Amino acid sequence: MVRFENVGMRYGLGPEILRDVSFTLEPGSFHLLTGPSGAGKTSLLKLIYLAERPSRGAIWMFDREIAATPREELPPLRRRIGVVFQDFRLLDHLTVFDNVALPRRVMGEFEGDYRAEVEELLSWVGLGNRLNAKPATLSGGEKQRVAIARAVVAKPELLLADEPTGNVDPEIGARIMRLFIELNRLGTSVLIATHDQRIMERVPAMRIFKLTEGRLTSANANEIAIAGAKRA
Amino acid sequence: MNPAAPSGLMPADSASGATLHTIVAVMSFLACLTLGAVLTLSRLASEWTEGLSGSVTVQLLPSPQISPEDQLNEALRLVRQWPGIFSAKALSRGEASKLLEPWLGEGNVLDDLPVPQLIEVTLTPGQPVELAGLGRALADGVPGAQLDDHQRWNQELASFAASSEAVGWAVLALIAVATLAIVIYATQAGLQAHREIVEVVHMIGARDVFIATEFQRHFLWLGLRGGLIGLTLAAITLLGSSFFWDSREAPVGAQYLPQLVTSPFHYIWLLFVPAAIAGIAMATARMTVLRVLGRMP
Ligand SMILES: Nc1ncnc2c1ncn2[C@@H]1O[C@H](COP(=O)(O)OP(=O)(O)OP(=O)(O)O)[C@@H](O)[C@H]1O
Ligand SMILES: [Mg+2]
Numbered sequence: 001m002v003r004f005e006n007v008g009m010r011y012g013l014g015p016e017i018l019r020d021v022s023f024t025l026e027p028g029s030f031h032l033l034t035g036p037s038g039a040g041k042t043s044l045l046k047l048i049y050l051a052e053r054p055s056r057g058a059i060w061m062f063d064r065e066i067a068a069t070p071r072e073e074l075p076p077l078r079r080r081i082g083v084v085f086q087d088f089r090l091l092d093h094l095t096v097f098d099n100v101a102l103p104r105r106v107m108g109e110f111e112g113d114y115r116a117e118v119e120e121l122l123s124w125v126g127l128g129n130r131l132n133a134k135p136a137t138l139s140g141g142e143k144q145r146v147a148i149a150r151a152v153v154a155k156p157e158l159l160l161a162d163e164p165t166g167n168v169d170p171e172i173g174a175r176i177m178r179l180f181i182e183l184n185r186l187g188t189s190v191l192i193a194t195h196d197q198r199i200m201e202r203v204p205a206m207r208i209f210k211l212t213e214g215r216l217t218s219a220n221a222n223e224i225a226i227a228g229a230k231r232a
Numbered sequence: 233m234n235p236a237a238p239s240g241l242m243p244a245d246s247a248s249g250a251t252l253h254t255i256v257a258v259m260s261f262l263a264c265l266t267l268g269a270v271l272t273l274s275r276l277a278s279e280w281t282e283g284l285s286g287s288v289t290v291q292l293l294p295s296p297q298i299s300p301e302d303q304l305n306e307a308l309r310l311v312r313q314w315p316g317i318f319s320a321k322a323l324s325r326g327e328a329s330k331l332l333e334p335w336l337g338e339g340n341v342l343d344d345l346p347v348p349q350l351i352e353v354t355l356t357p358g359q360p361v362e363l364a365g366l367g368r369a370l371a372d373g374v375p376g377a378q379l380d381d382h383q384r385w386n387q388e389l390a391s392f393a394a395s396s397e398a399v400g401w402a403v404l405a406l407i408a409v410a411t412l413a414i415v416i417y418a419t420q421a422g423l424q425a426h427r428e429i430v431e432v433v434h435m436i437g438a439r440d441v442f443i444a445t446e447f448q449r450h451f452l453w454l455g456l457r458g459g460l461i462g463l464t465l466a467a468i469t470l471l472g473s474s475f476f477w478d479s480r481e482a483p484v485g486a487q488y489l490p491q492l493v494t495s496p497f498h499y500i501w502l503l504f505v506p507a508a509i510a511g512i513a514m515a516t517a518r519m520t521v522l523r524v525l526g527r528m529p
Contacts, residue, residue, distance in 0.1 A: 051435050051528070053529045072440075075438060076437070078436065083436075091429055091432060102432075106437055107437070
């Protein structure tokens, strides 16, 4: 589904943020991505959701080699990916409902096609009574839930979430994680970038990717938990 | 809320939107006023150049060879049968003295002066008249008759109008260039404010044309609204000025000045201004969005 081979990345002429990153995400898998702040987690996700180009190496998305894919064939690939941005990136002038419905609209669907689903999804994340609110009037945690609803509304094959539990209390955080696990059971591959130790303990992740100074290593959940316990 | 049709991707009203509307409306207003003035000058220049000012005058100087009555009848007969003449009317003494009143004052001055008898000749509009021939025929056929085709006056007016027209076109060209630059600049500034929208919608998987279409529709309406506001203000100004000139408070002689816009036809040309502005705004928005998107992967 996603395959990186010796990928390097830099912003402009800056230093290399990612170095020799190689990994594979299989369909239906569940992965965590951890690492200290500034390690390059968000940058790695940007490469996956095709917002940045690698400076070297090769990336396959849904069996397409990205560098060899014409630009106009990228939007259909992006639609198969749902993204929860670290800074949410909600559109301030649109209502909560319209923000969540945006991916469906972009696909050319009409309101009748998605109205009920969007409303159901929003009540599921506890925002059923805020459909017409503007993002500016929401708390950080509420914005986060809107961002999550937008990411999953089009039933993506791959869900990327950047610190999705960063702004919510443990109860909502657990609920969000249950949503991700449920989506994963239904077949969506999930990759979550997080510092949140609670997530790491909760998730049946087969693998945890760890980014340090631009290099990716993988470990299993136990090792990380033990390392965390030792540090504490 | 939740209208049946989804709201546009673009914010309907924003601070930058209000500024943009104002700028576009002002440029449209200036362009409409200049275009109105240039069209009028151009029409006047061609009318005056062709001598189609609508009327000429025949003067009958007292002559020993012919009695005043015969002179008048003969001249009227000659003029009325000339091709392209709409009507010819002898001015009575009373009318003549009224015309001269501002210069000679009230009273029976004319009775004591050998003032020439005048015939006012109206030309058929839009039909060429052989005025030189008419002048010769009058001079040959009626002793003491002279045709005044206002030629000198017309020529001066015509050259004045022609040079004003040239200046007008130059001003119009400058305003067009300034409007173009300002509309392009304002559109790009407006887009900069909406860059986040472009990026997010792009990353969600929208195609470039989808985003470009949303933006160009937004700026088409913005240009059209601003342009029409400017046109309306300009039309009010132009109409107001012609009412002013028609009214009694207008300065003496103002009624002889051309009205800025005299025919509905002119207003049709003015409609071109908001249409062009809207088109420019739309094309700029489209090109700018596509360029911004082209830099994204
Ligand atoms: N747009 C950008 N232009 C230039 N440098 C950038 C840009 N975005 C990130 N960087 C740099 O790249 C490095 C990695 O940033 P990134 O956002 O990927 O880290 P992160 O692991 O997501 O951190 P955090 O946990 O704080 O979110 C940082 O040093 C950052 O300064
Ligand atoms: Mg980050």
